[in-house]
Amino acid sequence: MDTFLEQFSEPADDSWTFPGHLSTNHLTHGYHRYPAKFVPLLVQKLIEEYTNKNDKIVDIFAGCGTTLVESKIHGRESIGVDVNPVAQLITKAKITPISPEKLTTSNLIIFDQIKEFNFSELYFSTKHERIDYWFRFEEKNKIAYLQRIIQLVDDDDLRIFYSCALSNILKTCSKWLQSSTKPQIDPKRNEDIPDPFEKFIIQVKRMTKKNLEFYEHLVEKEYLFTKCEIHNADARNTGIEENSIGAIITSPPYVTSYEYADIHQLTGYWFDFIKEISSFRKDFIGTFYSKNENKDVEPPIAKNIVSQLEEKSDKYAREIAKYFNDMFDVSKEMFRILKPGGTACLVIGNTKLKGVEITSAQAFMEMFLLSGFEMSKVIKRQITRKLIPTIRDKDTGKFTTLGDENKQEVYPEEYIIIAKKKYGFS
Numbered sequence: 001m002d003t004f005l006e007q008f009s010e011p012a013d014d015s016w017t018f019p020g021h022l023s024t025n026h027l028t029h030g031y032h033r034y035p036a037k038f039v040p041l042l043v044q045k046l047i048e049e050y051t052n053k054n055d056k057i058v059d060i061f062a063g064c065g066t067t068l069v070e071s072k073i074h075g076r077e078s079i080g081v082d083v084n085p086v087a088q089l090i091t092k093a094k095i096t097p098i099s100p101e102k103l104t105t106s107n108l109i110i111f112d113q114i115k116e117f118n119f120s121e122l123y124f125s126t127k128h129e130r131i132d133y134w135f136r137f138e139e140k141n142k143i144a145y146l147q148r149i150i151q152l153v154d155d156d157d158l159r160i161f162y163s164c165a166l167s168n169i170l171k172t173c174s175k176w177l178q179s180s181t182k183p184q185i186d187p188k189r190n191e192d193i194p195d196p197f198e199k200f201i202i203q204v205k206r207m208t209k210k211n212l213e214f215y216e217h218l219v220e221k222e223y224l225f226t227k228c229e230i231h232n233a234d235a236r237n238t239g240i241e242e243n244s245i246g247a248i249i250t251s252p253p254y255v256t257s258y259e260y261a262d263i264h265q266l267t268g269y270w271f272d273f274i275k276e277i278s279s280f281r282k283d284f285i286g287t288f289y290s291k292n293e294n295k296d297v298e299p300p301i302a303k304n305i306v307s308q309l310e311e312k313s314d315k316y317a318r319e320i321a322k323y324f325n326d327m328f329d330v331s332k333e334m335f336r337i338l339k340p341g342g343t344a345c346l347v348i349g350n351t352k353l354k355g356v357e358i359t360s361a362q363a364f365m366e367m368f369l370l371s372g373f374e375m376s377k378v379i380k381r382q383i384t385r386k387l388i389p390t391i392r393d394k395d396t397g398k399f400t401t402l403g404d405e406n407k408q409e410v411y412p413e414e415y416i417i418i419a420k421k422k423y424g425f426s
């Protein structure tokens with residue numbers, strides 16, 4: 001264990017930084033914004049170095065499906081798991097290549113139907129009060145019309161493709177402060193909200209080009225039918241068969257970083273994923289709303305972090321304890337589903353809260369060992385381009401984008417923990 005703890009203080013490995021290769025939006029990767037999504041090149045390198053051709057790859061925190069898209073273009077079967085139905089919708093669209101001819105024909109029909117919109121007709125019927133909070137009537141009525149057209153599309157793949165396109169324009173067409181990832185009304189945003197039809201058409205055309213790129217790549221490599229699935233499930237209990245997976249490539253929610261349930265609420269309300277936000281939040285790991293009371297944590301590194309936090313803030317201590325206990329369950333689940341000889345690659349950064357170093361990477365490494373894994377390697381990498389907040393307010397601990405004396409950098413680098421399930425274990 002000590003040998004591996006020492007690796008955390010070694011300099012960052014430049015071969016994992018990918019300077020000059022910053023595209024995160026090629027192929028279907030660019031379908032939809034998503035906070036803290038993987039750099040595709042990082043996943044590509046992990047696939048190339050730590051998986052074999054016949055390995056089935058799992059991402060148990062699949063997010064918008066970067067691992068799955070990369071697995072498919074490398075001809076590896078894959079399964080993604082995410083508790084967020086919005087992640088499932090986006091990923092499903094991104095891993096589903098559509099015949100370019102079929103898509104182009106369908107687009108023409110959809111664009112024609114948009115022209116039939118009647119300004120004096122009411123398409124929007126009361127859905128959720130939060131939609132009324134976020135949208136003006138004009139945009140609501142047009143979005144409702146788009147949703148109606150999409151729901152009439154018979155073909156599942158096309159319907160998901162258009163639903164993903166619609167989901168990605170919701171923020172732009174709402175009163176949400178555009179520069180903020182977190183939900184916040186822009187009081188100045190009233191007259192300059194873009195037209196949902198224009199935005200939708202642009203988005204569909206953009207995605208159509210990306211689908212073509214993806215489709216042609218898969219045809220050329222003969223990976224069009226490589227299996228790839230996304231499940232709306234919990235990383236602590238994935239439902240995946242035990243000893244069945246060759247490799248796990250994943251990145252968990254960073255502690256108290258993003259409230260995914262809140263960030264994705266526009267799609268959540270429009271697509272009826274959310275009835276009531278507090279019950280929707282409850283299965284997300286890393287949320288600050290868990291109302292957890294139990295501060296007992298078993299793995300020693302995590303336990304030590306919680307007891308240091310206890311002196312600063314009882315609420316923080318309880319929330320971080322819950323995070324570590326959840327992640328310990330995740331580590332056991334990862335061990336259960338991996339085949340003997342299988343590899344787990346987990347990407348995570350450390351941070352500071354209330355002046356306490358939250359060394360999640362070291363804590364997870366210890367959890368891996370306690371779950372039965374054998375450590376292979378710890379890689380430190382500099383974060384170049386990942387949609388992740390880098391400034392935290394020293395007092396409140398909340399992420400912010402402004403820099404002044406009271407702010408501090410977090411996650412300037414992150415770690416890739418590589419562990420193996422030894423042969424003879426099952």
Ligand SMILES: C[S@@+](CC[C@H](N)C(=O)[O-])C[C@H]1O[C@@H](n2cnc3c(N)ncnc32)[C@H](O)[C@@H]1O
Binds near residue numbers: 037038066081284
């Ligand atoms: C850091 S993001 C993963 C981003 C992903 N690597 C990508 O490229 O898009 C973490 C993800 O964990 C998901 N998540 C949170 N709690 C979860 C749980 N209990 N089970 C499964 N997924 C969960 C969130 O919805 C979020 O999509």
